[in-house]
Amino acid sequence: MAFRFKPTERIEDGFQRIVAEQIARAQEILRNASEESIAVHEARKSIKRLRALLRLVRPSIGEKTFKSENAFLRDIGLSLSGARDRFVLAETLKKLGAEAQIEPRSLIADVCACIAGGSEASDPEQPRLAIKQADALLDEAKARLEALKFAGSQFDVVGAGLEQSYRRARLAFAEAYRSDDDEAFHEWRKGAQTHWRQMLLLAPAWPGYLGARAAEARALSQLLGDDHDLAVVVAFLQSEATTGVDEEGRACIAAKARDAQRALRAEAYARGQRLFAAGPKRLRRAVGEFWNAAAALKALEDDRAAELSGNGGNGGKARKRVTNVGRKVRKSAE
Structure with missing residues (x-):
């Protein structure tokens, strides 16, 4: 079930094959979930792959169609995000506490308790209901994507979409370091993720070169993912949910998170220069x-x-x- 186009098949046929494979994978994971947070994470990865695939054919299917289908997939992913996001927030806090040696140790535990006690975590049935709903919506997504019509033939079906996605990622790279804003870095992260997955799709054209680009984009997106997780920590510390935690302690954690972000962004810049050197x-x-x-x-x-x-x-x-x-x-x- 490789997430790849094949040079021997029509791009249109490859699109439909990959859609069927990724939706089947997501549904199998959701239906046989032993650990909900892991199942949700893996299913959401399949949805992200589908969205990267959709961006690759964006000009070929038309902007109106793209926006409709992308929003449908996005909403399925968002419906699964609640429990997973809380899990990642808690894990990021624990990792930061250990690496930055934040004292007292009870401070991190106090913030994690705020996460566990949030209103979104009050209904233990909600994750299971979300999984069931997402499973049904994936059936609808498959039918919708199977009905798409493409302009052009062979590489022309994806060429303009590749150029467009790559250009957006390059612009997001520049904007992130111009503004030094958490949301701008998050946008760049999404662009890097899309490029990573699109390089995987096209890697059979030249596995050595495009495979290396995919690996570099993956490493970059992981750095930016860690940066985003830390930004979420800072935002959570500033929310009403943590007002019961010592203010000085919250400021200490936030400062350590910002220090970690600066280190991540320095490495991400160097990787971004290499990955986005070529013009679209x-x-x-x-x-x-x-x-x-x-x-x-x-x-x-x-x-x-x-x-x-x-x-x-x-x-x-x-x-x-x-x-x-x-x-x-x-x-x-x-």
């Missing part, structure tokens, strides 16, 4: 050429295998595909 049009053109070349190479490989097995071959089609790649390379160089 240049990246789109390169990945498109990689994709066409990979399809041609696979056709030649299949033809040679057929000849060796004594089943004839399909050399005509394979040679035609190689010729078409050559034409596209010459055109892009003009």
Whole structure:
């Protein structure tokens, strides 16, 4: 169940295959959940993959359709977020307390008690009800995505979406360091996550290069995820939910969280410079050429295998595909 397009299949067919695989994965996890927070986390990852896939075909399906389907998937993910978000908040606090050696140790426990006692945690049945509802909505999402129509053919179906998503991520990178705002860094994180997953989808075009980009974008998104978790800690410490905790203690935790964020953002900047060095049009053109070349190479490989097995071959089609790649390379160089 690899989250990848195949150079040998039509992009449209690959889209539908991946949709079916990711929805089946999410539903299986939700239906067999032994630990709710883990199941929700894994199911939400499948939903995020689907949203990255949808952004890749955004120009091909039209803006109105994209916004409708993206909002539908987003709302499914949000319906599962409550219990998971509280779990992550508590774990981030505990990790910060240990790494920053915050004293007294009871201070972190006091804040965690505020999380556990929040109004959102008062109904123990709510997570199970949310899981059941999300399972049903995923059936509807599958039907909606299966009905999509695409403009263009082959790499053209995803090329403009790749360029658009990458450009948005680059702009978010610049804005994050211009404003030094938590929300801006969160937007950059979402852009990095999208790029990571889109590189995975297209990695078969050139696994060494695009796989390395995917790994770098994943590492960056994890750094920015840790940064976001710390920003949530700071916001929680400033909320009414923690008014019963010593004010000086809350200020101490917030200061340690900001120190940790500065270190994360310094590393993220260096990684971002490397990952987003190429311009959007240049990246789109390169990945498109990689994709066409990979399809041609696979056709030649299949033809040679057929000849060796004594089943004839399909050399005509394979040679035609190689010729078409050559034409596209010459055109892009003009």
